[in-house]
Amino acid sequence: MKLPFANSALPIAPARTTALPQAIGNRQPAFGRSCRTTAFTILEVTIACAIFFMVAFAILEIVATGLKAAKSLQKRDPDPGIILHALSLTNAFEEGTMSGDYEDIAPGMYPGYRWEAFITEIGSNGLFQVDVLTYNQRRQSQNPTTISGQFWRPNSKPGMATKGRP
DSSP: OOOOSSOOOOOOOOOOOOOOOOSTTTOOOOOOOOOOOOOOHHHHHHHHHHHHHHHHHHHHHHHHHHHHHHHHHOOOOOOOOOHHHHHHHHHHOOOEEEEEEEEHHSTTTTTTTTEEEEEEEEESEEEEEEEEEEESSSSSTTOEEEEEEEETTEEEEEEEOTTTTT
């Protein structure tokens, strides 16, 4: 059996040829385009900037949250050695108690922290023991931090160990 159109010639569309620009600077439209150059529109640039800034601010928020969490993990209790060092610079001790606030020493660094120093003579030759206690007024349930140091100050007033005699 023979198909009726087997011998007949089918209409074939003529081959389409495209004209390539002859020079780089040739601005003739190709394939029916207008003379518009290929560039981003102001709307596309605005949308790209908006997406970029949303991502940038999201990343900054994550970094800021991480830094805040890291800062809250840091232990920021004052070292009572600061007070012990300041007392070591004196030439003479007198038995008794001293107290103060860390705001006087380091303003803004240790809010709410106080210190007390207990000075006692432990030897008749001018040997003194200084116990420094640091605590937070806001959190009374925390354990206070204590440090002790011994200093030889022969020019000090006589105390309990010498029973008032020089």
